[in-house]
Amino acid sequence: MEAIRATGLCKRYGTKNVVDNLDIVVPKGAIYGFIGRNGSGKSTTQKMVCGLIQPSAGEIQLFGKPVLDTQVRSKIGTLIEQPGVYPNMSAYENLVLQGLSIGVHHPRKKAVESLELVGLGKSARKKAKNLSLGMKQRLGIAIAMLGQPELLVLDEPINGLDPEGIMDLRQVIARLNQELGITIFISSHILGELSKIATHYGIIKEGKLIQQISSQELADNRRDFLYVKVPNNREAAALIMEQLHPEECTISPNDEIHIFGLKDTAAVNKLLSINGFSVQEIFLHQQDLEEYFLNLMGGDCSA
Numbered sequence: 252m253e254a255i256r257a258t259g260l261c262k263r264y265g266t267k268n269v270v271d272n273l274d275i276v277v278p279k280g281a282i283y284g285f286i287g288r289n290g291s292g293k294s295t296t297q298k299m300v301c302g303l304i305q306p307s308a309g310e311i312q313l314f315g316k317p318v319l320d321t322q323v324r325s326k327i328g329t330l331i332e333q334p335g336v337y338p339n340m341s342a343y344e345n346l347v348l349q350g351l352s353i354g355v356h357h358p359r360k361k362a363v364e365s366l367e368l369v370g371l372g373k374s375a376r377k378k379a380k381n382l383s384l385g386m387k388q389r390l391g392i393a394i395a396m397l398g399q400p401e402l403l404v405l406d407e408p409i410n411g412l413d414p415e416g417i418m419d420l421r422q423v424i425a426r427l428n429q430e431l432g433i434t435i436f437i438s439s440h441i442l443g444e445l446s447k448i449a450t451h452y453g454i455i456k457e458g459k460l461i462q463q464i465s466s467q468e469l470a471d472n473r474r475d476f477l478y479v480k481v482p483n484n485r486e487a488a489a490l491i492m493e494q495l496h497p498e499e500c501t502i503s504p505n506d507e508i509h510i511f512g513l514k515d516t517a518a519v520n521k522l523l524s525i526n527g528f529s530v531q532e533i534f535l536h537q538q539d540l541e542e543y544f545l546n547l548m549g550g551d552c553s554a
């Protein structure tokens with residue numbers, strides 16, 4: 252059963268379809284990276300998934316139930332926009348207060364547990380206003396965790412964080428997913444960081460889903476090749492085709508050989524060497540995720 256299934260989802264503001272006929276499937280247990288430029292409709296989609304705004308059309312099911320089902324709503328934790336924290340209260344006090352306001356059993360115990368979960372155990376007594384942005388985001392996740400959700404919806408939690416903050420947050424997300432089995436629906440326009448943890452991706456452009464793909468399918472789609480720099484490249488390429496039967500060998504504009512469908516660097520190196528070619532450079536070129544998405548989105552998506 253999927254954690255989220257959105258079908259034909261639309262949101263119209265005035266005459267504009269901000270979200271346009273979206274079909275999204277987030278499998279249970281996934282870390283689903285929802286990727287698109289600013290203004291592409293990510294927040295609007297996430298707000299509909301959380302039941303914060305009404306779709307203009309379409310249907311959303313969470314764990315097989317309609318999004319407005321009260322039982323299912325208790326399974327969602329959200330971090331959308333800034334977490335509502337009191338700056339002069341400590342991280343711990345904020346959590347206790349939030350816990351009390353949503354009627355959590357044993358709010359003090361839960362507050363301590365939630366702080367530990369997000370790696371803020373040692374900063375429990377710090378005033379919220381003195382926490383770094385990354386710590387504030389983790390406090391926001393701790394608040395979202397108070398209700399023991401099965402699904403966390405995180406809207407651009409990485410935005411504005413420094414590299415250390417990003418790494419800490421990434422570890423927290425991975426831990427919640429792996430240790431507690433929580434499904435994560437996380438939006439971002441920063442691709443690299445997400446690629447280290449995401450198991451699935453949905454790519455949205457101008458309100459339309461342009462691709463939905465698992466990280467496994469993505470790895471298969473990305474076209475890696477062996478890069479070989481060698482004099483007499485045409486003869487070398489012909490020899491490689493004849494002896495090692497890769498899918499394809501091309502000569503790049505810079506005169507390097509690109510071999511597709513073969514990853515055995517040693518075999519190529521050996522073949523060329525024993526036939527008198529002096530290999531200057533040889534390595535496996537892997538198309539990185541950024542390149543892949545930029546191709547799909549047609550330009551710089553961090554703009």
Ligand SMILES: Nc1ncnc2c1ncn2[C@@H]1O[C@H](COP(=O)(O)OP(=O)(O)OP(=O)(O)O)[C@@H](O)[C@H]1O
Nearest residue numbers: 264265269287288289290291292293294295296407
């Ligand atoms: N309440 C609203 N009324 C009118 N237009 C809106 C409203 N909310 C969002 N929009 C518009 O919908 C489009 C998508 O916005 P949305 O916030 O969903 O995008 P996003 O991908 O999350 O981008 P960002 O990262 O900048 O928030 C934008 O053009 C935005 O101006």
